Amino acid sequence: MNDHDYAAIAARLDRYAAVPDDVLTNVVARNGLCFWAFERAELPELTGDDPPDREVAARLCAGCPVIDECLELDLRTAGPDTLGVWGALPDTDRRALQPVWLRRRGGESR
Template sequence: MVTGFEGNEERFEVMAAELDRYAGVPDEVLWRVVTRDGVCMAMAAEGDGPEWIGTASTDRELAASICAGCPVQRACLEAELRTAGASTVGVWGALTDEDRRALFPVWLARRENDERRGGGNDGT
């Protein structure tokens, strides 16, 4: 399958492996952490929401500028992959929808392999 992301396979493998630590975290806990500690969520709560629409910036540029210092990038990415899967849109976890669509099958394969081995990956 040609994805347009040839050469990034190793990058996506590393990212998917980093997300293994969240495998056992319930969805509601992930979302609570993301909405409480996410930089973009704090901006929105303060009325300084990110300018996602109507800007000349690309999603990649917005992700780099807004998500760069976010303490919950990986939790956000995990939550979005679980929620939207391959139908993901926008910027989540400092990745564009294109990058997350390329990451999704790698992430999903790791989860399915973990379940076949008995699950319970707690990241340790």
């Protein structure tokens, strides 16, 4: 993924800028496929020592209706300390996206 892609992703998330954290949290927990569509035993083990790759992220999040909300929530709450899969992106991509997202928001995180 290149900088242009990160800019497009960050721009797509702008529509959530005014949504409160608790609302995003509730939407993701209620509608996120990873919260109710899979048995926990079916999910691959995701650890900081063995970060998931893009293929695992795509497979886990395929068809999820709240990918953007999930990604917005992680960018707000975890930032550079992110781990695992959120918003169909592995942690390495989210770490690269975060500064682009912050610049679009005026350099401030919530």
